Amino acid sequence: MADIWSEALDGLEPRLDRQTFDMWLRPIRLARVEGNLLQLRAPNRFLKEWFETHYLDLALDELELRHERKFEVAIEVVEEAGEATRGQLEVVVDHPATRSSEISHGRDSGAAGEQPSAYRVSPRRGAPPRGLHPRYRFDSFIKGASNELAASAAMAAADEPGTRFNPLFIYGGVGLGKTHLLHGVGHELHRKDPNLRIVYLSAEQFMNEFVTAVRNNEFDEFRARYRRDCDCLLIDDIQFIAGRDRTMDEFFHVFNALYEAGKQIVVTADRVPADMAGMEERLTSRLNWGLVADVQLPDLETRIAIVQTKAARDDMELSPEVALSIAELVRSNVRELEGALLRVTAFAQLRGVEIDPAFVRSVLGKTTTDKLPVTIEAVQKAVAAYFSVKISDLKGKRRHRGISRPRMIAMYLCRQLTGSSFPEIGMRFGGKDHSTVINACKRIEALAKEDEDLHAAVESLRGQLSAA
Numbered sequence: 001m002a003d004i005w006s007e008a009l010d011g012l013e014p015r016l017d018r019q020t021f022d023m024w025l026r027p028i029r030l031a032r033v034e035g036n037l038l039q040l041r042a043p044n045r046f047l048k049e050w051f052e053t054h055y056l057d058l059a060l061d062e063l064e065l066r067h068e069r070k071f072e073v074a075i076e077v078v079e080e081a082g083e084a085t086r087g088q089l090e091v092v093v094d095h096p097a098t099r100s101s102e103i104s105h106g107r108d109s110g111a112a113g114e115q116p117s118a119y120r121v122s123p124r125r126g127a128p129p130r131g132l133h134p135r136y137r138f139d140s141f142i143k144g145a146s147n148e149l150a151a152s153a154a155m156a157a158a159d160e161p162g163t164r165f166n167p168l169f170i171y172g173g174v175g176l177g178k179t180h181l182l183h184g185v186g187h188e189l190h191r192k193d194p195n196l197r198i199v200y201l202s203a204e205q206f207m208n209e210f211v212t213a214v215r216n217n218e219f220d221e222f223r224a225r226y227r228r229d230c231d232c233l234l235i236d237d238i239q240f241i242a243g244r245d246r247t248m249d250e251f252f253h254v255f256n257a258l259y260e261a262g263k264q265i266v267v268t269a270d271r272v273p274a275d276m277a278g279m280e281e282r283l284t285s286r287l288n289w290g291l292v293a294d295v296q297l298p299d300l301e302t303r304i305a306i307v308q309t310k311a312a313r314d315d316m317e318l319s320p321e322v323a324l325s326i327a328e329l330v331r332s333n334v335r336e337l338e339g340a341l342l343r344v345t346a347f348a349q350l351r352g353v354e355i356d357p358a359f360v361r362s363v364l365g366k367t368t369t370d371k372l373p374v375t376i377e378a379v380q381k382a383v384a385a386y387f388s389v390k391i392s393d394l395k396g397k398r399r400h401r402g403i404s405r406p407r408m409i410a411m412y413l414c415r416q417l418t419g420s421s422f423p424e425i426g427m428r429f430g431g432k433d434h435s436t437v438i439n440a441c442k443r444i445e446a447l448a449k450e451d452e453d454l455h456a457a458v459e460s461l462r463g464q465l466s467a468a
């Protein structure tokens with residue numbers, strides 16, 4: 001039987017403009033047919049969602065027209081590299097209600113067929129910046145050792161935009177305050193100069209807008225919005241565009257235009273530029289031009305201060321012992337900490353009881369999944385013992401292989417197990433540069449594929465440290 005999907009595509013091709021067809025329909029492939037169910041493959045999640053939102057109806061009509069029966073379609077995401085990412089198939093049935101609910105839950109929160117419209121006009125002078133969370137301001141951000149550099153740099157960038165820290169690149173794990181700081185920059189800039197045109201959006205929204213501009217021939221408007229009518233660009237989760245060539249290319253030009261005009265750029269990500277697989281080198285190098293600052297897991301003191309501040313904001317009274325017990329139990333990130341505080345206070349209200357440390361433990365004890373994190377010291381100790389070298393050698397500069405290998409392994413395991421950043425690891429290994437740590441990690445990853453002994457040593461150490 002001829003490929004039922006290719007036939008449908010042939011029918012659709014003349015009905016759409018070439019660019020649209022090539023971009024959104026051609027990459028969708030048939031995996032198999034089971035009765036009335038077509039199992040299709042999309043090369044990435046975005047394309048899948050875009051296709052479902054904008055062209056699935058058309059495709060189903062075409063299929064029905066050709067075969068005089070209704071079809072259902074299931075689309076799985078198979079990344080370009082060829083590996084299935086999301087595991088399970090997500091079935092989309094031919095039912096308008098199902099599709100419209102998918103639209104509203106998807107990235108595209110605007111009307112069907114449209115992109116989020118809030119951003120699709122250039123910012124106006126004097127108008128408050130769009131999309132900023134009213135609470136994410138500098139004065140509600142608690143500084144501590146874990147975020148000091150990032151917070152200070154964000155404040156400095158808001159103080160003297162486009163000068164010292166441009167671009168400012170803030171990175172770190174989930175729920176550690178990157179977005180909060182990013183919005184803080186926007187609020188502060190607007191407070192100081194309401195005429196500044198501040199654009200905040202996620203990298204995902206940037207891509208969505210860009211593809212809409214491509215699709216609707218609205219390049220001029222798009223370019224004006226980001227290159228001409230923007231005094232400060234705040235972009236969240238830049239790692240999202242890695243591997244998306246055309247969006248990266250467009251972002252590159254936006255970056256250059258703003259940078260050359262001395263406009264402030266602040267970017268957040270979940271990792272350092274060098275770690276973003278698929279990110280173009282010319283972009284990673286530019287993202288490194290200004291300051292790269294990390295946010296880390298907050299220490300106990302900072303967590304206590306965060307709990308107390310959030311409680312005070314919501315007019316709740318918490319004794320220091322209660323704040324301490326919440327902060328001790330929740331170590332993973334600030335979002336969890338906020339959730340824990342909410343849970344404790346909600347339970348207390350429901351039961352009509354006073355909150356004390358025992359109550360906190362009874363509420364959070366069962367729900368918290370935190371394990372004690374592995375520390376850099378623990379990794380260094382374990383690696384030194386395993387290879388019979390001194391910890392001072394791991395931190396030193398000797399290049400003898402009997403020492404440099406264990407050192408690289410230790411750095412690699414620190415990165416894998418402690419959640420520490422490259423600069424932090426470098427610092428704790430005798431003040432080495434973060435690029436040394438990155439190279440060590442890459443080297444160990446590569447060596448572990450070829451060298452069985454090394455692989456076994458790494459895994460044994462990993463097991464030992466994770467079980468501790």
Ligand SMILES: Nc1ncnc2c1ncn2[C@@H]1O[C@H](COP(=O)(O)OP(=O)(O)OP(=O)(O)O)[C@@H](O)[C@H]1O
Nearest residue numbers: 140141142143173174175176177178179180334335
């Ligand atoms: N130092 C801090 N002081 C006060 N609140 C904080 C701090 N760090 C994080 N938060 C709060 O924790 C929550 C999560 O922070 P945010 O959304 O900025 O995290 P993120 O690092 O951007 O995470 P993700 O990568 O998951 O988006 C927010 O409510 C934020 O206000």
